[in-house]
Amino acid sequence: MYAIDPRRTTSAQWADVWLGIDVGSDIALANAIGREIISAGLANDNFIAHATSGFDAYAAAVDEWSLERAAQVTGVPAGVIRDVAHDLATAETAQICWTLGITEHHNATDNVLALINLALLTGHVGRYGSGLVPIRGQNNVQGGGDMGALPNKLPGFQDVADDESRAKFEAKWEAAVPPEPGHHLSLMFDAMERGELRSLFVLGENPAQSEADVARTRRLLAGLDFLLVQDIFMTRTAEMADVVLPAAAGWAESEGTVTSSERRVQRVRKALEPPGEARDDLEILAMLASRLGHDLGTTHAESIWDELRELSPMHAGMSYRRLDELGGIQWPCVDEDDPGTRFLHGDLWEDPLPRDPVPLIPTGWVPPVDELTEEFPIRLTTGRRLDSYNTGVQTGGYSSPLRERGSIEISPEDGAAFGLAEGDQVSVRSRRGSIEVPVFFHRSLRPGLAFMSIHQPDEADVNLLTIDAWDPKSGTAEFKATAVSIQPMESTA
Amino acid sequence: MSDVQLTIDGVAVSVPEGATILDACRAEGKEQPTLCYLETLTPVNTCRVCVVQVTGSRTLVPSCSRVIEEGTDISTDSPAVRQTRKVIFEFLASSVDMSLVDEPTQQWMDHYEVDPTRYGPTAADSPAGARDGRHAGHHAAPVGGLTETVAQPVKIDDALYVRDYGKCILCYKCVEACGPDAQNTFAIQVAGRGFDARISTEFNVALTSSACVYCGNCIGVCPTGALMFRSEYELRKASMWDEEAQTVTRTVCSYCGVGCNLELHVQDNRIVKVTSPQDHSVTSGHLCIKGRFGYESVQELGDLENTPIDAVLRAARTS
Numbered sequence: 001m002y003a004i005d006p007r008r009t010t011s012a013q014w015a016d017v018w019l020g021i022d023v024g025s026d027i028a029l030a031n032a033i034g035r036e037i038i039s040a041g042l043a044n045d046n047f048i049a050h051a052t053s054g055f056d057a058y059a060a061a062v063d064e065w066s067l068e069r070a071a072q073v074t075g076v077p078a079g080v081i082r083d084v085a086h087d088l089a090t091a092e093t094a095q096i097c098w099t100l101g102i103t104e105h106h107n108a109t110d111n112v113l114a115l116i117n118l119a120l121l122t123g124h125v126g127r128y129g130s131g132l133v134p135i136r137g138q139n140n141v142q143g144g145g146d147m148g149a150l151p152n153k154l155p156g157f158q159d160v161a162d163d164e165s166r167a168k169f170e171a172k173w174e175a176a177v178p179p180e181p182g183h184h185l186s187l188m189f190d191a192m193e194r195g196e197l198r199s200l201f202v203l204g205e206n207p208a209q210s211e212a213d214v215a216r217t218r219r220l221l222a223g224l225d226f227l228l229v230q231d232i233f234m235t236r237t238a239e240m241a242d243v244v245l246p247a248a249a250g251w252a253e254s255e256g257t258v259t260s261s262e263r264r265v266q267r268v269r270k271a272l273e274p275p276g277e278a279r280d281d282l283e284i285l286a287m288l289a290s291r292l293g294h295d296l297g298t299t300h301a302e303s304i305w306d307e308l309r310e311l312s313p314m315h316a317g318m319s320y321r322r323l324d325e326l327g328g329i330q331w332p333c334v335d336e337d338d339p340g341t342r343f344l345h346g347d348l349w350e351d352p353l354p355r356d357p358v359p360l361i362p363t364g365w366v367p368p369v370d371e372l373t374e375e376f377p378i379r380l381t382t383g384r385r386l387d388s389y390n391t392g393v394q395t396g397g398y399s400s401p402l403r404e405r406g407s408i409e410i411s412p413e414d415g416a417a418f419g420l421a422e423g424d425q426v427s428v429r430s431r432r433g434s435i436e437v438p439v440f441f442h443r444s445l446r447p448g449l450a451f452m453s454i455h456q457p458d459e460a461d462v463n464l465l466t467i468d469a470w471d472p473k474s475g476t477a478e479f480k481a482t483a484v485s486i487q488p489m490e491s492t493a
Numbered sequence: 494m495s496d497v498q499l500t501i502d503g504v505a506v507s508v509p510e511g512a513t514i515l516d517a518c519r520a521e522g523k524e525q526p527t528l529c530y531l532e533t534l535t536p537v538n539t540c541r542v543c544v545v546q547v548t549g550s551r552t553l554v555p556s557c558s559r560v561i562e563e564g565t566d567i568s569t570d571s572p573a574v575r576q577t578r579k580v581i582f583e584f585l586a587s588s589v590d591m592s593l594v595d596e597p598t599q600q601w602m603d604h605y606e607v608d609p610t611r612y613g614p615t616a617a618d619s620p621a622g623a624r625d626g627r628h629a630g631h632h633a634a635p636v637g638g639l640t641e642t643v644a645q646p647v648k649i650d651d652a653l654y655v656r657d658y659g660k661c662i663l664c665y666k667c668v669e670a671c672g673p674d675a676q677n678t679f680a681i682q683v684a685g686r687g688f689d690a691r692i693s694t695e696f697n698v699a700l701t702s703s704a705c706v707y708c709g710n711c712i713g714v715c716p717t718g719a720l721m722f723r724s725e726y727e728l729r730k731a732s733m734w735d736e737e738a739q740t741v742t743r744t745v746c747s748y749c750g751v752g753c754n755l756e757l758h759v760q761d762n763r764i765v766k767v768t769s770p771q772d773h774s775v776t777s778g779h780l781c782i783k784g785r786f787g788y789e790s791v792q793e794l795g796d797l798e799n800t801p802i803d804a805v806l807r808a809a810r811t812s
Contacts, residue, residue, distance in 0.1 A: 014677070136750025233790070249791045251747040252757060252764070258745050260752025264775070271742035271757040272764070275794050327773050328752065386706060387782045389748050398789040399652035399810045400782060401701045 002084050008444040023379050024368035024481045025074040030114035032070030033085040035062040037121055042089035047123035051348040053357040061362030089122045093129030104480045109473040110363040117360050126345035136261040143259030152181035156312025184475035192220040199226040208237040209391040212477035213432050214463035233393045245284050248274035255301035266328035368481030369469035376483035380450045388455035406460025407438045408452050411445040425489040430482050433464035499565040514556035526601040529664035530557035533777045534674045537665045542581050546571045579605040587612045588642045590660045593718030618644035625697045627689040650700040652810050653786050655726040660719035667711035675779045680704040709785035724765050727809040733802055746784040753784050761800040764788045
């Protein structure tokens with residue numbers, strides 16, 4: 001196991017080798033691994049010829065990424081990069097797993113493409129035990145996308161621009177479906193900035209604390225004509241709302257399904273009566289629609305799921321009964337005899353290839369947008385801790401013995417260089433804002449690298465610092481790479 | 494894989510190669526008592542209550558771990574098996590509080606007419622920490638005529654766990670779940686030797702100072718109630734723990750994309766315990782701190798609603 005992470009996390013400690021990569025140099029590393037695999041003659045030539053296209057252009061594009069150059073850019077020794085390349089290429093099976101360290105960057109999609117290239121180069125895809133594994137941070141990120149909570153997709157990843165797909169949904173719903181994609185989150189805030197988006201309906205999200213460059217977010221939310229929030233908590237966002245609709249908790253007070261990282265659809269069930277006036281999300285949406293003059297029909301979870309199964313072929317075989325019996329089913333599951341699909345893209349190994357070859361797409365390395373300078377010399381990255389979750393509204397209430405204060409962590413070396421003691425209050429400044437927090441030293445960090453968790457925005461409002469540079473394809477902001485300065489507060493200096 | 498032939502209590506049986514004696518007994522509908530065995534853990538063979546007689550074997554063998562060889566002839570109910578199981582249960586129950594063992598174990602103890610009181614009156618409980626300080630060969634000689642026990646005050650270091658080692662039979666399940674069979678945290682081990690053996694954190698530090706990550710997987714596998722969720726402990730103490738009145742609902746944890754199944758044990762519209770089904774493929778019954786304990790947000794409702802058990806749960810949480 002190789003762990004590639006700027007911080008020496010617990011996972012990194014478990015790994016055989018830790019690659020302490022510099023923040024935002026992932027593509028440099030991936031391209032150098034690709035080049036080394038090719039130049040050492042370890043590429044899976046048969047698979048490349050059979051199932052991929054664009055190899056020559058890819059090989060030419062990564063040719064500039066010698067091990068030495070990559071070592072300079074990434075901070076990872078050349079020999080280690082070579083080892084990763086050789087081990088990946090020669091392993092019987094290998095998985096490349098990643099999470100937000102890859103996707104919370106302004107070039108997130110390219111980061112992912114660079115990893116896909118490696119899997120294609122080595123044939124570590126479409127086989128049991130091999131593959132590309134984006135690990136989801138919530139129980140239904142996958143399910144949200146599956147259900148069409150994406151600007152350009154209908155449920156089952158059917159394209160809104162596709163006339164045939166749209167017609168199917170329009171016939172069922174007896175309503176017109178707009179063929180143009182909607183806005184993703186980052187575009188919505190841009191539309192608010194331009195004054196085009198004047199009303200907002202926020203369900204189960206706390207952007208007033210979770211967005212990058214959150215001062216801007218708060219200004220834009222405050223400037224709306226109307227803000228409606230539906231949530232199980234009175235979040236900071238809900239406090240800004242004109243109307244708050246109290247919802248039932250999806251995982252304990254409601255019936256339905258969620259889809260995990262491995263595409264496994266599983267049932268959630270109601271164990272508790274929701275408090276006070278809180279109601280099931282489905283019921284709230286139906287009532288809201290009714291006030292707006294539309295009858296959405298049933299709010300019975302299983303009936304709605306069965307409607308989905310009619311419209312989304314990849315879910316067709318997943319009756320509630322089968323989900324119960326089989327302990328969840330991985331999509332696609334096309335009919336009631338289909339056991340589901342353990343891994344995807346197995347058809348890449350079929351002869352003849354039943355689909356278009358998969359392109360290797362060259363990606364260029366671009367450093368993080370927020371540049372390190374003399375004024376802002378420290379690279380701040382954000383993340384989670386084991387016992388907490390996102391902006392902390394859900395996990396702040398239980399008595400975790402592991403809970404840590406909202407703080408900034410730096411390396412012991414930087415602590416000494418800045419003349420700081422653990423617990424000192426410091427001012428952390430970025431090009432967007434500044435906050436005051438206690439500082440602690442942590443051996444997982446190297447000089448020049450700082451870490452803050454995202455869990456205590458009330459006491460450590462880290463997103464006042466982060467940059468809202470976002471990936472044009474995914475819309476995700478570069479939370480992982482902020483340039484900051486750290487100064488002792490006058491009282492402790 | 495081929496099958497192997499054996500006889501269990503005179504009945505010819507065929508099982509897949511690699512099956513244990515316990516697997517074969519269960520396949521034949523002959524349940525055996527177990528304490529240290531769990532499907533999701535590696536057998537450690539410490540408790541010996543599952544022993545059976547194998548013809549040709551000098552000693553009784555643990556059925557949970559012994560892989561069947563062709564032609565094995567097994568007796569699960571010979572006089573030696575009955576006597577051994579009875580004495581094991583009696584030795585355990587005479588020195589350990591087994592009042593909270595699971596229903597099947599209680600039935601086995603009744604079946605073998607276990608009478609722990611026949612070893613005479615018990616010695617005084619150990620004061621807090623006394624057993625943790627014992628070193629091999631250095632403790633005082635036992636008082637004649639009294640049965641020594643592991644009775645001692647409970648350990649409560651935080652709002653989530655209770656460790657009541659007066660109920661610990663040293664089955665090793667918690668050690669295995671904390672270690673290589675599930676969590677790989679290695680926060681606890683067996684310290685000491687012989688009757689001084691006990692489960693301990695490194696250097697016996699408080700749980701809050703140990704490597705513990707509060708996944709609760711040790712509590713999930715404990716067969717005697719020695720490890721308990723604080724919520725259950727406080728409700729039991731207040732005589733408000735009511736399993737008859739509880740519902741158990743299976744759902745999915747909301748905190749990440751793994752898809753761990755949760756069983757929410759609910760009493761008075763409050764979650765009082767979270768377990769996970771062992772037979773589910775995603776995590777085989779294991780959880781992390783968030784899935785196990787991160788449910789307060791749906792029931793810490795302040796003045797909005799109150800149920801009879803809220804005061805107890807709240808006190809446990811804030812102590």
